[in-house]
Amino acid sequence: GHLSDEIRSKVENHPCYSEDAHHYFARMHVAVAPACNIQCHYCNRKYDCSNESRPGVVSELLTPDQAVKKTMAVAANIPQMTVLGIAGPGDPLANPERTFETFRRLSAEAPDIKLCVSTNGLALPESVEELSKHNIDHVTITINCVDPEIGAQIYPWIFWENKRIKGVKGAKILIEQQQKGLEMLAAKGILVKVNSVMIPGVNDKHLAEVSKIVKAKGAFLHNVMPLIAEAEHGTFYGVMGQRGPTQDELMELQDSCSGDMNMMRHCRQCRADAVGLLGEDRGDEFTMDKIESME
Ligand code: SF4
Ligand code: SF4
Numbered sequence: 001g002h003l004s005d006e007i008r009s010k011v012e013n014h015p016c017y018s019e020d021a022h023h024y025f026a027r028m029h030v031a032v033a034p035a036c037n038i039q040c041h042y043c044n045r046k047y048d049c050s051n052e053s054r055p056g057v058v059s060e061l062l063t064p065d066q067a068v069k070k071t072m073a074v075a076a077n078i079p080q081m082t083v084l085g086i087a088g089p090g091d092p093l094a095n096p097e098r099t100f101e102t103f104r105r106l107s108a109e110a111p112d113i114k115l116c117v118s119t120n121g122l123a124l125p126e127s128v129e130e131l132s133k134h135n136i137d138h139v140t141i142t143i144n145c146v147d148p149e150i151g152a153q154i155y156p157w158i159f160w161e162n163k164r165i166k167g168v169k170g171a172k173i174l175i176e177q178q179q180k181g182l183e184m185l186a187a188k189g190i191l192v193k194v195n196s197v198m199i200p201g202v203n204d205k206h207l208a209e210v211s212k213i214v215k216a217k218g219a220f221l222h223n224v225m226p227l228i229a230e231a232e233h234g235t236f237y238g239v240m241g242q243r244g245p246t247q248d249e250l251m252e253l254q255d256s257c258s259g260d261m262n263m264m265r266h267c268r269q270c271r272a273d274a275v276g277l278l279g280e281d282r283g284d285e286f287t288m289d290k291i292e293s294m295e
Contacts, residue, residue: 049091072109075110078276081113122158141181158171198253
């Protein structure tokens with residue numbers, strides 16, 4: 001493989017990357033970021049952002065102060081707690097005050113906990129400097145395409161410099177920002193994982209090229225996630241019935257990309273307020289109500 005020893009050791013101790021580690025190390029997400037700066041056709045704003053989370057789930061929105069309290073309560077009760085992520089319910093970097101306040105406080109108050117964040121990448125270049133000041137283990141960028149024509153089929157608009165920019169023009173800016181952000185993080189030595197949502201008939205044939213490009217720019221993992229099109233969630237282009245990939249189609253694409261880089265095959269698309277070992281979700285034991293009554 002192409003992983004350096006330093007990256008390999010990080011990966012082996014990380015619940016999301018190592019099939020083994022996920023039995024011994026726990027992760028949690030805190031949902032502090034309500035706003036988003038783009039529109040994905042597969043998004044339903046009632047639910048958590050699909051950059052990292054399984055769609056169709058509503059997380060408890062926390063203030064940075066509540067998020068710190070919750071992290072401390074979880075760390076006190078789950079000794080394997082090693083990684084804290086901000087993954088929604090909107091885009092973490094579209095909520096810089098709330099996201100960075102949470103990271104600032106946790107870096108100071110819980111320096112042993114590794115931090116991670118996921119983003120659509122639009123606000124990434126302007127965030128790299130601030131991200132580099134914290135104990136950031138890795139950044140996940142959702143990159144669904146590198147071609148603005150395909151992008152226009154996935155993103156109806158972005159919100160950029162106080163304006164809504166539609167279609168190919170908006171998609172082009174988003175793609176440029178994602179690629180620039182990826183390059184800037186790699187230059188700073190911050191690990192980058194790339195997520196892609198596989199959308200049959202839209203970007204399925206294109207993702208092998210995406211995989212090649214992001215690896216060349218230094219991403220250490222590529223995670224192809226299936227579009228989850230459920231009845232409630234399945235509007236795409238405003239049309240009911242866009243299907244998700246079959247398990248075979250997903251595996252075939254993962255195989256065709258894995259010649260080029262490490263593929264992540266066991267991401268669970270955890271909810272934006274997931275708590276515990278991977279594959280378990282103890283979020284319900286750590287609602288703010290319950291945490292406040294622990295004190
Ligand atoms: Fe929804 Fe996330 Fe896309 Fe924003 S980035 S539109 S919250 S799926
Ligand atoms: Fe790990 Fe994937 Fe869950 Fe994030 S969504 S905590 S990367 S398994």
